[in-house]
Amino acid sequence: MGEPERPRISVLHVDDEPGLAETAAGFLRHENGGFSVETVTSASEGLERLDDGFDCVVSDYDMPEMNGIEFLKAVRASYPDLPFVLFTGKGSEEIASEAISAGVSDYLQKRGGTERYALLANRITNLVAKHRAEAGLQRRVRQQAAVADLGQYALTGCGLDALFERAVEAVSRGLGTEYSKVLEYRPATDDLLLRAGVGWQPGLVGEAAVGAGEESQAGYTLQTEEPVVVADLRTETRFSGPPLLLEHGVVSGISVIIGTPEDPWGVLGTHTTERRAFTEDDITFVRSVANILTDAIEREELERDLRQAEQRYQTLLENFPDGGMFLFDDDLRYLVARGEGLDVLGLAPDDMEGKTLEEVFPPNVVERQEPKYRAALDGEEQVWTQEYHGRQYQVYALPVTASGDGERLGMVVSQEITGARSE
Template identity: 30%
Template sequence: MPDLERMMKRQQVLADFGALANRSQDLDNILAEACRLVGEALGTGRAKILEILHAERQLLVRAGVGWDPGIAGKLRMPMEEHSSETFAIEAAEPVVSQDIAKEDRFEVPPFMKEAGVVALVNVPVFRPGGQPFGLLQVDATEPRDFGEDDIQFLRTYANILGPVIDRLLVVSTLRSTEERFRLTVESALDYAILLSDPQDRITDWLPGAEAVFGWTAEEAVGQPAAITFTPEDRESGQDRWETETARKEGVAPNVRWHIRKDGRRVFIEGSTRALRDPDGTLLGFLKIGQDVTERREAAERLRESEERFRQFGEASSDLIWVRDAETLQIEYLSPAFEAIYGESRETVLSGDTLQRWADLIHPDDQKRALSMIHQVRAGERVMNAFRIVRPSDGETRWIENTDFPLLDDAGRVQRVAGIAKDVTEARMSAARLEVLVHELQHRSRNLLGVITSVASKTLGDEGASSGFQARLQALSRAQGLLSRFGSDTAEVGALVRAELEAHTEVGMPKVVVSGPKVLLTARQVQNFSLALHELTTNAVKYGALRDGTGQLSVTWTVDRDEKDQRRLTLDWIESGVDLPSGTAVRRGYGRHLIERALSYALRARTEFVLGEDGVRCRIQLPFE
């Protein structure tokens, strides 16, 4: 091709590429077209552009023409020290190889050899400022002597390509930044962001402002920014003060109640900032504020709650305390501490508060009291009592403590807390009362013994006197059980076993006694124990316990009657008994007591049946 024609063609390539670069914003498209044009201009039909990936120390074949589809945009290769590409980048000038088979300056990547490349020229591409972007590489599949005119053309081409690449990369970065900014601004719906002109009329109303204040952009733009201020703030001139302060000082705080379109109020924490151009001319104002209404109201509720807790703690005669679960340091200690422990709060709240508290506990109770704290720390709720020795008067006092964990939203123990009271007087009263009850029970049994003795002396030991004495002894046993169970209750099973043991040595398997733990009141116990006495003595004289040949089953359950009230149902069942003649018609005191007295005194229902092989009795007693 004549030199003039070749020169004109290359000028046309440069013009075509310049036109493309002016109208296109697609970097990949421009680079691909640049490869096509340069391949045609040099007559090789094969060219590529390699981009330096600095972080990875690699080269990416960013675009190419005349190469397999798996090369352009996909192939990466390391920037090895002896590669032709690295050699050209470090040389910062074109590098030509007329025949790579004879090349000893650098190594050629294997994929190029496999593709039949014989000759090549590498031209570095720099962005403005000298920052290397990569290489323009023209390849030939036969030996080629790239002349000076080829080299100068490629240098010119690379010098044009560098600024084009730089512009498009900057545009891409700016576009990406703007998109991220737009997405960020539009997503920040709890931030009201708006722009106003120098007269403080709204020019831009972003989605956050609509979400916070309720007006749409169409409704807000053109309105004074003061529409968001409360009537009282507009009347006092707060809106004007804010813009004037921003005008003079650059920024003004905007932390106050504002008003929404629907009339509701929102609390905003934000600022108003003056916007100026480089010569200082005021362009308008940027207003950014966060809706913190819920946070403020929650903080107010928390403050009120803490105040109520403080008032409660200070008014309570019981001690209230709270510790940090991790450090076990006391965070709150109510004033009742001083009255109960006889020590000032300031003394205990200084230093290691756990140790200072432990020092006030009686030495014999310290280990147990501290273990309770650690149990609560592990999530348990515990109640314990321990003694303290008050420093103020040296007196030993009993403290009853209820400890419980306080959990965070995730269910973890965040604090441990407790309520303590001085129960010294209550314990002393209980102890005195217990002594009195035992004494009363003792005197009652003594009185029954005296009555038994008088009856024996007066009436003798035979006949009616014997039965009378036996019933007094049954009442005495019941009194003993009442004393054992706490003076006002006795357990059904204990009553049954005590009565049987008083009259017979027959045990399992002839006698079966079973049922749940049920407590009867003192009023029920006396009549119930007499009924058990009559059943037992009758079984010993005539029934299952007479000679050991029969069997006795005494069982009881707790159920409900037709009015859904709880009741005790006891079944006394004898079997295997050879009854003497005439026994079936006998109706003595015992049967009268069971069938009549229990019904009258305790509202009980009874069934007494004297069958062929023994007595069957059912007593249904409502609970009091």
């Protein structure tokens, strides 16, 4: 087996002597094949290059215009945690003390021989590893806080549109990505509508759609159980990039299903224009947000269905005033028994309420009715004709509601139809 690949580390080396800077860069690359070293010859040029995104800065001390300590202070003003090594041939306790006070990460004197460069490479590697670990921990803490906040917000009854907006903002902020989106799957048109998003061109949210086939990242995500991570869309072979991503210069990203592969609601995705290696924590973060959205959507759909069901059942009661209405729970225990239908059965509310089906009716009735009651609890409306004392009744067994603890309820409504079909 070969050696494990070393992590990539980008270094900005500032030294006013070009020859020494290039020599140091060559030694560093030799000591660690994962090093990428850029050299500049002045602190002012170094400040201009910082936004290019380096993992570590190595600087000489004795430089014109701005010495290494002054350069360090300027770096700390914008990048308080960036690893910074003062690598100087002019060393003293006074300089070392001043560097420490200014926030230097490490202090190393130049000396003859290659051993000093090996030591510098080791110091850089350790500093960057520590910085990345600390940054990763802080990022995880922020992500976990964002998930907790979003979960609490989802319970406030904020509505799906508001929740989607907060979700995409949380994902982009938690991962530092330019784009995030919630796509809703539309089976009728076999595409995914951009319901909410961050970073997209004006007018696209609520209007733009991508294909739901496996040729797009979102469509591919619909077919998978695991998150889809793209390191570089330009070299991706599992699917092609849809116009929505290509026109925005997307390179890397994560997408996860909202819902399940068997019953997908849509896709949550986040993207960046830079090549990015996402961590397992990043993937878990996006997946956690998608899970919150899934729960909220299921809850919204359930509440909508229940509202519709209750309206429908109220209509039934209003149109069947001379029938009966029985409310029962998952144990087939009657919670409410009302209506003139009770008189037909020769019962009073107290004879039924608080008792189970088999406690009220004889075995032959229980045998016929129990499957219908169970089917109603499972969400399947049941309709049948029943004769009582020579009179015909239309009987409906219906799902009614589910309480917050998951309890299922059902309703039985009856209406006399004796003679209704004799004409």
